[in-house]
Amino acid sequence: MTDAIQKAGAGTTTVLEVQDLDVAFGKHHVLKEVSLTVPQGRTLGLVGESGSGKSTLAKAIVGLVKPAGGRILLDGVDLTHTKRTVAVRRRVQMIPQDPYSSLNPRMTIGETLAEALDPRRASVKAHRTEIEALLNRVALDGEVAARHPQEFSGGQRQRIAVARALAVRPALIIADEVTSALDTSVQAEVLGVLRELRRELDLTMLFISHDLAVVRHVCDEVAVLKDGELVELAARDALFGEPRHPYTRLLLDSVPDGGPLRTAG
Ligand SMILES: Nc1ncnc2c1ncn2[C@@H]1O[C@H](COP(=O)(O)OP(=O)(O)O)[C@@H](O)[C@H]1O
Numbered sequence: 001m002t003d004a005i006q007k008a009g010a011g012t013t014t015v016l017e018v019q020d021l022d023v024a025f026g027k028h029h030v031l032k033e034v035s036l037t038v039p040q041g042r043t044l045g046l047v048g049e050s051g052s053g054k055s056t057l058a059k060a061i062v063g064l065v066k067p068a069g070g071r072i073l074l075d076g077v078d079l080t081h082t083k084r085t086v087a088v089r090r091r092v093q094m095i096p097q098d099p100y101s102s103l104n105p106r107m108t109i110g111e112t113l114a115e116a117l118d119p120r121r122a123s124v125k126a127h128r129t130e131i132e133a134l135l136n137r138v139a140l141d142g143e144v145a146a147r148h149p150q151e152f153s154g155g156q157r158q159r160i161a162v163a164r165a166l167a168v169r170p171a172l173i174i175a176d177e178v179t180s181a182l183d184t185s186v187q188a189e190v191l192g193v194l195r196e197l198r199r200e201l202d203l204t205m206l207f208i209s210h211d212l213a214v215v216r217h218v219c220d221e222v223a224v225l226k227d228g229e230l231v232e233l234a235a236r237d238a239l240f241g242e243p244r245h246p247y248t249r250l251l252l253d254s255v256p257d258g259g260p261l262r263t264a265g
């Protein structure tokens, strides 16, 4: 019900706004005046070669890297120079690349999700129904709540990481190379879950990948980063159909026919 109401508003308000963002590590200028926006309910893909600055942008948005210039606004609130409270930090959830180190091996899946749902009252018992619903959302059985991360495959762990991010009910999800460590068949499984979730929930997402075939699979719009500069930003079909920047064309040419994900894209 609420989903339907939220869906109706999709695309109308801006959740993330990055304005002229500069980041430097010493003399190394890693991001140069990067500007982009992600509207409510939309997924923006961010592509670019390794070292182009994608993860640095993600880290700046979550507050792990301090910008040298520019602004980062979340729901219209400037976060650039403010100290991030716990509440603000919960508004942006990052799904990290490595499914093997991102979940606490000492906690059961249920405990991890209970903590994400409510850090003050992280009780598996109290949140049993919600935990089961979250696991079902990522195509896992509610019973797995009693198990530990080590008992799962990489693809399953990534889906658990997605469930944990959803549990927080963030305004924005940042997925940084979430399928890069997985085999192609398992990639499709994780991407399938993300696509479903985008349809069912009103997710707003920054989806980062060096792999254009993967980005094509889940994004509404695509931004192309080259050596820290945004060289192109376009709707997905426009970018894949009629890339304007030579660098985007170069990246597209290196995709072997869209790969095995193409038919579903
Ligand atoms: N903490 C850091 N200190 C110094 N240089 C860094 C740091 N983090 C990233 N870099 C450099 O910034 C550039 C962009 O890195 P990164 O954002 O990780 O790229 P991507 O995610 O696109 O592969 C690289 O040249 C990398 O070596």
Ligand SMILES: [Mg+2]
Pocket: 054, 055, 056, 177
């Ligand atoms: Mg990276």
